[in-house]
Amino acid sequence: MLGAFVNSRDADGAKVAFDRMPERNSVCWTSVILLNAKVGHLELALNMFQRMPERDIISWTVLLQATAESGFSGYARALFERMPEQDPVCMNTMINAYAHCGYLDQAEVLFYHLPERTVVSCSLMISIFARLGRVTEAKCVFDSMPLRNVVAWNALAAGYAHCGHTLQSQRIFELMPLTSAASWNTLVVAFANNGGIQEALETFHSMPERNEISWNALIQAQSSPACRERVFQTMPSWDIVSWTLLISMCSNATELKPLFDKMPAKNVVSWTVLVSANAQGGHVRQAEVAFVRMPQHGRVAATSMVAAYGHSGRIAAVADTFDSMLERDVVAWSAAVAANAQNGHDVEAIRTFHLALLDGVAPDRVCFASVLLACAHLGTVNAGRDYLVSMSSDHRVDPTCDHFLTMVDLLGRTGRVKDCEDLVNAMPYVPGDVAWMSLLGAARSYGHMGAGVRAAEKLMELEACGEYGGGGCPYVLLANLFAGAGWHAEAARANRVMKERGVRIHRCVSSIEVGGVDHRFCVGEDLAAHPQGEEIAMELRRLERMMVEQRLFAPEVREVLHDIGESEKERLLWQHSERLAIGFGLVATPPGTQLWIIKNLRVCLDCHTVTKFISLVTKRRIVVRDSNRFHHFDDGRCSCQDYW
Known part of the structure; x- marks a missing residue:
């Protein structure tokens, strides 16, 4: 009787059957614990685990896997540290849990301290590095493996695909000594995610066998809603992933809810997709309604709401939602830092960033971008420089052009126009319109004529090449710079040149x-x-x-x-x-x-x-x-x- 309830995922029925059993062995205890964890009753699962008369390595590992897969890395870490013995299965589970929640340093340490690195552990680490965009390190682990199975090959191919390296992914596929359905699916997804729609279709039709994942990958390859709907209708069968994928790719907000209501079954992923799709589309009210209706609030859905509240200026709702999260990964922390920085709560943004560091989270580029933005709002030049330098020196995160542009803006806002111009010319990226506009704006605000003229000339060159579409802003700012200095003839000439070139001013x-x-x-x-x-x-x-x-x-x-x-x-x-x-x-x-x-x-x-x-x-x-x-x-x- 208990087995029937467990197989049908009926937690309530399983509890009744379990309570009525005169004798219970470790298999019964472990089955009910795992069932409760899988259906979201994690607290009940933990309580049952505490009541177990005898716990073996299997029961420890089952609960560890359940808490890790549910996103509760804190619980998982506590369980892992309390385990009387640790086998390769539980160690691999913990590595994945660390990485999934942004604790990459801990994941690496545990991996490199494994008594024996098996094919499974190496394949797992390849997937983790690849998922985080660190394909060079993924390739190093792959090359160090004496034996490689199809899972390791697939993990490396998927890593290249995830980072947009379609040709390398295809090359790995061609080198595979043995391919599986997952190998073919990886190639379809690689083409689909990087614009190769025709190649994705050809690969799909060349597959020796197709499963639901193959069809779902084909849905991703379609560029229009009509094509996606047509593929969906021709599928031999639909699973919850197919429905969820279709909803996630729906661009029309009015169609999201009706499409979601048609789903024959819904899980936490489908609810999360509904919340995230509305939130990312700017439909905060609809996202909030769906979030409240969710049977169980997952980390991804809560993170989407934090970001949505931040974009709409509801900073109190940001704090309430973030504080209610049981588990937070680097994406959740980054969303909270960004929300505070965007809304002028810059000190709180920096404080949140340091709380993330204390929590063991490895900050990513998004997190650093928000911290630098907060520094720009506060005008703290030295702190901004320290954060920019620490990205690569302390956290192994390479600064992007956007990070340098925020630093350019910070220098310009604080009147350090010469330093601002020096950074524009020295940064390891070709300065675009944003860099020159920041310099021009700073020169106009602080009356630096030479820097302002040079920046305006660069912007006009970009406009002549078709690389700047900001309208008449450079001309207006240059005219304002001249007029502010009393050079009215030069201001009139800048306005005249703008009119002669047919440049339009964006109306406020x-x-x-x-x-x-x-x-x-x-x-x-x-x-x-x-x-x-x-x-x-x-x-x-x-x-x-x-x-x-x-x-x-x-x-x-x-x-x-x-x-x-x-x-x-x-x-x-x-x-x-x-x-x-x-x-x-x-x-x-x-x-x-x-x-x-x-x-x-x-x-x-x-x-x-x-x-x-x-x-x-x-x-x-x-x-x-x-x-x-x-x-x-x-x-x-x-x-x-x-x-x-």
Whole structure:
């Protein structure tokens, strides 16, 4: 009876049958423990394990595998350290658990301290190195093996495929002395993931035998939803992986939920895919609903929610979700660091990074990118340099171009324009438009004419080659640089060249959602055409009078570089898009309602000061997401500490 419940994965029935048994041997105990762990009742499985009268190596290994596969690396590590004896199976399980949760150093140490490295352990380490993009080390382990089975060959081929090295993956496949269905599937996936759709189809049709994994790989190879649906319909049978894969590749948010509801059976992976697909598509509300409905919150789903909350500025929800996670891998820690950095909680971002280090997590490139961004927001040049250097020296992570660009931005923001230009010219990557724009922006802010002209010339060269599509920003910033120095003739010439070349300026646009409807406002927009234009104008004039009467702020007319009078410059400042959006939000929502503004360009100094004042006098929290970061305005202060 117990065996029937275990085979059907009926944990409740198995518990009843187990409790009624007059005598129980270690096989019965181990079977029920494993079943509870597999269906997500890990706490019950651990309690039963503690109650076992006698534990053998099999029961220890079964529970270790179950906790590791469930993502609870902390529990797995504690069990592993308490085991009276450790055989190769449990050691391999622990290596995989360490790597899966980002503890690569521990995984390596355990692997290289194995009394005997078997084909299984070597194949496992090859897969781990390959999964993390370290194919050179994967190849070293492969070359050190005296005997190699098809699993080791497949692991190396899959590693090259994972890193985008399709030709090397194909070469390994051709060198295999013996191939399996998994070998062919690896090649199909290699082609599919790297754009070789035709090669994936040809490989699929050449396969001597196909299984469900083969068909699932073919679904991945399809570029259009219609083609994926057609392959899905021609499959001889559908499993939960096929359904989940189809959902994960659905690009239309409105089709996700109906497709998910059609699934005959759902597991934690399919629920996770639904949450992640909505979260990554920016549909935070739908992701949140699915997350709440999940029978069991896995690490991947929780990490997706942390990232989604961060992108939408809900930093309190980020903290709640992250703190509720029982287990966190490097991706989860990176998401928490990024969420804090994006929202101006830069000290907390750096603190979270160091907590990850204390937890034994090996930080990846994403994690370092967020820490450097936090340093850029804080203006801490020395700390930023230390983190950049430590990437390769302490953590064996090679800095990418993005890491250097963040350092360029940090130097520029802090006024170290010469150092900024030196780094642009010295970094081990060809400087692109982002690097030169950062330098030009810094030169404009701090009045460094030579650096500004050189950066603008580089950007215009890139534009002539078709490598820059940012519109008239270089010309505008150069004109502003000239005008700020009183060189009005040169400013006029920069504007004239821009017009002669037909370069367009990106118009500043801000949007605000009220009542589920997105309302857009453009700079200088005529409010007379807006249904509530008169109310918006009256509210903005009221706020302007309050600011003048209370002498809380002097307009930053330097932001307006037209050759016009001071009063006209002040009028133009009050026509900036974010002010119009805030004015609409104030008249269209009840008092105390939080306002969320999205702006396509960086917020100017004057609008930043005005928004702080508005948050103070109206007792509103105002969140502005500009092209660079989140600004959380509350009670006259901003989360960026007036540094952006």
